[in-house]
Amino acid sequence: MDTTFSIIADEIASLHLPNVMRAVVYLLVGYVVAKSAGFALKYWLKGAVTIHNLKLLGRLAFYVIFGIFGVLAMRAMGFNVQLLLGAAGIITVALGFASQTSASNLISGIFLLSERPFQVDDTVRIGETVGEVISIDLLSVKLRTFDNLFVRIPNESLIKSEIVTLTKYPIRRLDIFLGVAYKEDLEEVRDILMEIADKDPQCLDNPKPLFFVKEFGASSVEIQFSVWAKQEGLFKVRTNVLIEIKKVFEREGIEIPFPHVSLYAGSQTRPIPVSVVEKKPDHKEEDNTSTT
Amino acid sequence: MSEAEFDSPTWWGEYSFEVDQIHSWKIGPIKLYIQMRANEWLFAFRREDVSADVKLGWNRTMNVDSIPRDCELERYAFKEAPRRIKLTPMLASKQVITRPTTPFHLMPGEQVTVYAGTPVWVKIETLEPKTKLTSISTRRLSDTWFGKSTTEGELCYSTKTKCRIRVEEAPISANRAVTPVRITNLSSDKLELKEISLPMPYLTLFKSSDGHLWTSPVSIIRDKVGNKITVGISKTPPKEVEHAELIAEAQKKEKSHVMKDVISAVFGETF
Numbered sequence: 001m002d003t004t005f006s007i008i009a010d011e012i013a014s015l016h017l018p019n020v021m022r023a024v025v026y027l028l029v030g031y032v033v034a035k036s037a038g039f040a041l042k043y044w045l046k047g048a049v050t051i052h053n054l055k056l057l058g059r060l061a062f063y064v065i066f067g068i069f070g071v072l073a074m075r076a077m078g079f080n081v082q083l084l085l086g087a088a089g090i091i092t093v094a095l096g097f098a099s100q101t102s103a104s105n106l107i108s109g110i111f112l113l114s115e116r117p118f119q120v121d122d123t124v125r126i127g128e129t130v131g132e133v134i135s136i137d138l139l140s141v142k143l144r145t146f147d148n149l150f151v152r153i154p155n156e157s158l159i160k161s162e163i164v165t166l167t168k169y170p171i172r173r174l175d176i177f178l179g180v181a182y183k184e185d186l187e188e189v190r191d192i193l194m195e196i197a198d199k200d201p202q203c204l205d206n207p208k209p210l211f212f213v214k215e216f217g218a219s220s221v222e223i224q225f226s227v228w229a230k231q232e233g234l235f236k237v238r239t240n241v242l243i244e245i246k247k248v249f250e251r252e253g254i255e256i257p258f259p260h261v262s263l264y265a266g267s268q269t270r271p272i273p274v275s276v277v278e279k280k281p282d283h284k285e286e287d288n289t290s291t292t
Numbered sequence: 293m294s295e296a297e298f299d300s301p302t303w304w305g306e307y308s309f310e311v312d313q314i315h316s317w318k319i320g321p322i323k324l325y326i327q328m329r330a331n332e333w334l335f336a337f338r339r340e341d342v343s344a345d346v347k348l349g350w351n352r353t354m355n356v357d358s359i360p361r362d363c364e365l366e367r368y369a370f371k372e373a374p375r376r377i378k379l380t381p382m383l384a385s386k387q388v389i390t391r392p393t394t395p396f397h398l399m400p401g402e403q404v405t406v407y408a409g410t411p412v413w414v415k416i417e418t419l420e421p422k423t424k425l426t427s428i429s430t431r432r433l434s435d436t437w438f439g440k441s442t443t444e445g446e447l448c449y450s451t452k453t454k455c456r457i458r459v460e461e462a463p464i465s466a467n468r469a470v471t472p473v474r475i476t477n478l479s480s481d482k483l484e485l486k487e488i489s490l491p492m493p494y495l496t497l498f499k500s501s502d503g504h505l506w507t508s509p510v511s512i513i514r515d516k517v518g519n520k521i522t523v524g525i526s527k528t529p530p531k532e533v534e535h536a537e538l539i540a541e542a543q544k545k546e547k548s549h550v551m552k553d554v555i556s557a558v559f560g561e562t563f
Contacts, residue, residue, distance in 0.1 A: 169442065169443050170437075170446075170447060171437050171442060171447070198434075200434075201432045201433060201434040201435060202435060203434070203435075204434075204435050204436050204437050204450075205389075205391075205434050205435075205436040205450040206389070206436045206437055206438070206450070206487075207437060207442060228437065228442075229435075230435060230447060
């Protein structure tokens, strides 16, 4: 590699060009070489490492090679690189104060890279945002939401947030919450729901579907029905199961009640009768209805 | 389709089409329509909701007028469509987990052969040039997960078996291949068969002289101590089949992990 660099450097140095022009040539050649090295690395390592690491290695190769050509360009322009390196310490301190946020993002990014809670192409939920990871960079993570928005999340805030990787495992459980009327036979409801899952080929046979009676709610008996399905097409499975539940419940006469309230005057009395009285046209009274 | 093709004793085989001709096949629960157009092949199918237990036959109809509207369609375009196609039965590309419909126990020191039936796929390819176009399952199989936990394992197909143990009761059907699974329990404990993972991609497909589909047999032996299982996949036709004819080689070569998976299934060690 050193030989390659020195050959390219000697070739450029032998050109009879003004210093500035020579520096520009160094930068241009450096850019092309660095880009090509990045692509070549990605090509060679494709399949051997994850997409995420492939991108990182490609980027690292680009910056290292382009940095070397940058130093050569500075030398060509007459800068003393050793002096510059000496000044780098002071510059680093100054930059450190000026770029605390960037440094924090950078360090958080390094932690994220080592921890690897998700990879490129995973679907994640970070706070309120759900989307597909399109890149993991040193300063931020970029997501594409399902309504096609681009979201950039700084690594600093990412490291403090709860991250849910939705595509980590090949199968997921779908929880469906529903209520049935108090008059219904819950064992019959359980059998019907189990049959719906059994008939749907996209609902996994194993792990088995789950049926829980959660509580006696204000208007209905609250039920949780959970089925397992493949990661891909999860929303389709949910829709199909919900459509089928509604269809079968209607056919079997099982009521899914909407919230309602019954008024009682007390345990010993009958329900309060209500009657509506029409407004009398001659009187301008405040109340036009009365209840007894 | 020529007369010879039409008289074929099996639903699979090679068929010639004229432009715009439609022929149909009923293979168990699936009705398949195939049409050749000048620049494309069109496949349409619909599956009937028939119990998996029922023995189903097959039939073929030449020169159907039209394809019903409620079919699922697949189209394959060509500059000039080849006129000949080949239909071949194909085993599932994933493992099939089969579970007994009722608890099934094998007593100590006993040996039994369980005949398990699994639906086949219809592979369709053109001839001259030979190109695979599609494969259509004759029955839509339910998905299932097979593994130690919900995070480790693999997606498989699922079926139920009545654990038929007499060859006369083997679940033969036009759209099914029968796998003889010979289970030997040498231990002093009874063996409860909760589920068997049938390694379909590793099995060879055969045809019996009467046109039924069989796979190479699988043998499972539980040792005397009861904690070691030996599993074998034979490449030869089952002994129950006379004059067996090879239909399709195994899709994958045998791997050691397949053996392990079948073992855990026998013991019902999945969650």
